[in-house]
Amino acid sequence: MKIIVCVKQVPDTNEIKINPETGTLIREGVPSILNPDDANALEQALQVKDANPGTEVTVITMGPPQAKEMLQECVAMGADEAILLSDRALGGSDTWATSNAIAAGIRKAGDFDILFAGRQAIDGDTAQVGPQIAEKLGVPQVTYVKEFEMKENGIVVKRALENGYEMLKVKTPCVLTAIKELNQPRYMSVRGILKAAKQEIKVWNAEDIGVDQTTVGLKASPTNVFKSFTPKPKGAGIAVEGDTPKEKAANLMAVLKEKYII
Incomplete structure (x- = not known):
């Protein structure tokens, strides 16, 4: 079985401040972390791997070169392979353009059985990229997954709603987005840290993944942030x-x- 997990390096929102004059984020000195919901997605993938010998878990992200540090943490937690999509041509992408790039990266990575992602990133809170990737890959999706169980003929999940929940059965390949109630992410192990120190992080640019460069980046993004401010x-x-x-x-x-x- 092959599992892919979409992850993102985000600024720690507990440390974020906004410049009152420019309305932009002050990133200097702000630590970056693995997006919390993505940690739950990775944990679920690792639990499936623990229960099914031979399962391979690949983590993929799009970001600047420093995102390698976050990917190394994922490997230290138990992931087998890590891929970074990094290119100036991808910079400034909104959710639509980001999903175009990540979907192209996933196609290059090869077929998968399950693609896990976090519900949303704490630096944007859009909850759009996971579902958009599913649409562009043409596979079924279930969002807001709070319980997960493997069956012989598919996967059964409990999906959280505002006023209750849904029990759904989905066939593979599929995309599932996780919420924090799904599990408790594990810590990095000493053996995992040593492995991550030697692990090569694959870095692919826009040409490597064969994405149409008119569909990625700032100019291709149909939405953009006009202004950020604190009330x-x-x-x-x-x-x-x-x-x-x-x-x-x-x-x-x-x-x-x-x-x-x-």
Whole structure:
């Protein structure tokens, strides 16, 4: 069995700050991490590998050269192979252009049985790339997977909804996007770290994957970020006093009238 996992290196959102003058992200000094939902996707792939000897797990990402560090972490966790799509021609891609590039990279990597991806990346929160890849590869997809089970004639998953869940059966090859409730990602092992230090990370450019360069990059992207900003902090609130609910209501009405709200 062959499994591919789409991963992404993202800035740690707990450390992100925005320049109030330019409205752009301040990336200097901000650590990069493996996208949390992608860690759950990788963990599920590794669990399938543990239960099915002979299974190969390949991780693939698109990004700058420093994304190799994140891929090495994936190998240290248990992945067998890592592929980085890196080229200036791919820079500035939105979700549509990104999925074009990754789908082309997956085609070059070869056939697969299951493609796992995280539900969404914490630096964009669009949840679009996984489903778009599935459409471009022409395979079935299930998003928001919170439970996974291999069967003889397919895969059974529980898909989270806003007000419940769905139990779905899907045949391979397929694309599944994971949420954090699916599992608890494992840590890197000492043996895995030593393996990752020696592991060669494959680096493919736009020509290597044979992607139509008019469908990737900033110019090909139908969407772009106009401006990023943080909302202004709200003023301190006040506590309405009163011994009884009726008195509190009366005092609240007085405050609202004083501020000409009513």
